[in-house]
């Protein structure tokens with residue numbers, strides 16, 4: 001497989017450079033593309049501009065290739081991270097290009113030698129960015145190909161029809177895409193949006209087309225995962241991570257490890273230590289031998305876990321104004337009823353089921369190939385260029401799927417580990433997979449957050465003031481800029497990061513409700529005690545936990561139904577539609593029940609601009625133990641046009657279940673010096689007996705631009721469950737996770 | 751001393767250190783894709799294989815422990831062209847997000863269905879209580895197992 005890629009690379013580079021390409025004998029590019037003014041006609045609501053990723057890489061040949069048999073290769077810079085996005089891209093291209101799905105024979109995702117640079121695959125933007133770039137590219141290609149056929153037949157393009165890559169004239173003449181362009185370049189720069197199909201004409205979009213990789217996954221019949229990629233001559237590496245963050249290696253006797261059978265090399269550079277061996281097991285054993293032979297100087301002193309909330313609020317931070325009408329505090333002072341509450345959320349781990357893995361190979365002295373499950377092959381190419389001290393153009397990063405990542409986990413760091421070890425064995429590919437404890441202790445977490453909310457009600461129970469402070473660390477320390485790769489921090493010449501930009505703690509901090517008097521500030525701490533970065537939804541899950549819990553508290557103070565109370569402050573019909581759909585399906589009827597069962601509601605519009613989602617959670621609370629069981633989650637969702645309903649449902653179910661796990665069970669723990677979450681016993685997640693039923697209620701809006709859902713699905717879950725616990729028991733838990741101890745404590749105060 | 755066993759119906763032998771966990775022998779020597787490293791601690795199920803009829807965590811069994819025994823991996827149940835009934839049920843239900851954990855789900859369920867061909871949903875949940883999935887695909891796995899059980903074959 002890798003060898004095919006190598007061969008493919010050469011032809012692809014030549015291809016994009018135009019070398020050896022035949023010039024298409026008649027080019028209608030100019031005249032055809034000038035017709036594109038009716039832009040995006042099939043997508044009302046879409047701006048008549050090119051999707052940003054296509055505008056950034058407007059060469060059509062960068063996105064699509066058609067061979068002489070009419071087989072289509074699609075190139076995307078957006079990668080698969082376990083969400084199964086590939087089939088959605090193929091559906092989009094097949095429909096807009098007018099080929100069958102079977103004619104798309106190859107989808108290349110994320111390869112610095114082959115695919116466009118679409119930055120990171122993150123933020124649930126694969127459809128909105130990557131999918132739309134492909135839609136417009138495919139429409140441009142179709143328009144061009146139909147133009148070629150029209151010229152050949154001497155008829156007006158409008159008289160031609162296309163199906164399965166065959167263009168037909170009214171008189172029965174036909175020509176295939178393969179005949180028109182087969183193997184040649186389009187030589188087109190896309191400058192304006194082509195006309196798009198009306199959604200009613202789509203053959204695949206909107207249908208639950210099955211994912212093509214699934215049979216291979218279920219039978220082991222194809223490698224699928226980078227963990228299964230085996231290259232000729234491949235060696236295995238493992239890294240000895242320090243006992244605590246920042247520890248320095250004082251002395252290391254490598255003699256025993258170096259003599260162990262199968263060990264090829266022990267690598268040490270400052271406090272970075274690793275081993276390369278013939279087999280994985282030999283590498284693992286050698287690292288254990290090194291562990292007992294290493295003497296470390298440890299200086300790390302964590303903020304005690306029970307003081308993290310205070311630390312977040314009192315350490316140095318910069319204060320970002322998110323929203324300030326200037327009237328919130330006076331309105332609060334005048335309010336008939338004031339409500340105030342503090343909430344907090346712990347550090348949450350991505351905790352990928354398959355620890356991070358990479359393969360690196362150094363060839364010809366200074367050329368690198370890195371196989372990686374990174375979220376961004378181009379940013380990683382840049383980051384590795386700093387780490388290795390070679391130009392980015394000497395490094396090829398090829399994406400291959402790993403286990404689901406849910407944000408910035410160890411994927412990029414393990415690339416650095418593999419590269420540093422591969423440097424010691426030139427020519428040989430080195431595969432490194434992190435051990436379970438490596439992943440838990442060294443991945444960057446989603447930051448802990450602390451919230452204070454204040455609200456004011458007038459005498460009739462109307463919400464007249466809103467004051468919201470958020471304390472958090474940044475949600476992005478992704479590599480790209482120098483210094484953000486873990487291994488670099490421990491080198492003899494350490495590569496340390498600069499200050500992190502303040503990103504993502506404010507996601508969904510501004511309520512989607514219409515509030516006349518509101519103030520929202522996000523306070524970013526300057527130094528995070530634990531390593532943090534992008535974690536699924538960034539701050540949105542946390543902010544909405546606070547906001548939507550607080551809306552319930554306000555509704556209770558106003559003696560109003562929590563849903564009816566929210567609807568007073570929403571005048572967006574799409575919001576109302578998801579809320580009505582979910583409350584109807586769930587049989588919304590809150591009120592304490594002697595049985596300890598309860599219902600809770602929460603709503604969000606992701607990033608206040610993306611997917612709409614409304615959730616009802618049904619819980620059962622054991623008053624004696626404080627144990628919360630989530631029985632059923634109902635989730636109604638509007639993502640605009642649904643590309644693949646099965647993919648959407650899968651994301652909705654998975655998001656609901658993972659976020660239920662965050663809500664009930666998850667928190668990273670640490671002692672004085674080291675992270676103590678090291679495995680699935682010390683970092684438990686939701687198990688089969690605890691998993692709720694999930695009912696997904698999709699609302700299709702085929703004429704609205706599609707947006708992603710993988711993150712939005714998670715966002716309302718925490719608040720919906722906490723609100724259900726309140727509904728069931730009258731006890732309000734404002735701190736996640738909702739452990740039995742916390743629920744018992746809240747019950748004793750209720 | 752080489753260690754011999756049957757792997758997916760064929761006799762094999764390995765010169766690996768007898769203490770090597772079976773998982774690494776299956777993956778690195780026999781190049782199998784199904785069993786995967788998840789934790790190496792017997793906690794997640796990603797590495798599950800059958801030894802005889804029993805589901806076993808290959809990360810926690812030394813290869814010497816399967817000498818003379820019949821080891822079956824995901825590959826031994828079926829192929830992409832001819833999947834087993836249970837594998838086909840997982841395909842039909844599109845029971846994966848990343849799918850990394852599915853080896854464990856299928857192997858655990860296949861062994862379980864032999865003992866209990868017509869389980870209730872609660873029994874399925876209990877049978878998989880020690881198999882972890884981070885993506886939250888549990889409900890699809892349950893549906894796939896029920897679908898296979900309804901067809902009466904594991």
Ligand code: FES
Pocket residue numbers: 786787788789790791792793794795796797798807808809810
């Ligand atoms: S890898 Fe064997 S149980 Fe997790």
Ligand code: FES
Pocket residue numbers: 082353403404846847848849850851852882883884885886887
């Ligand atoms: S499908 Fe990704 S861990 Fe189960």
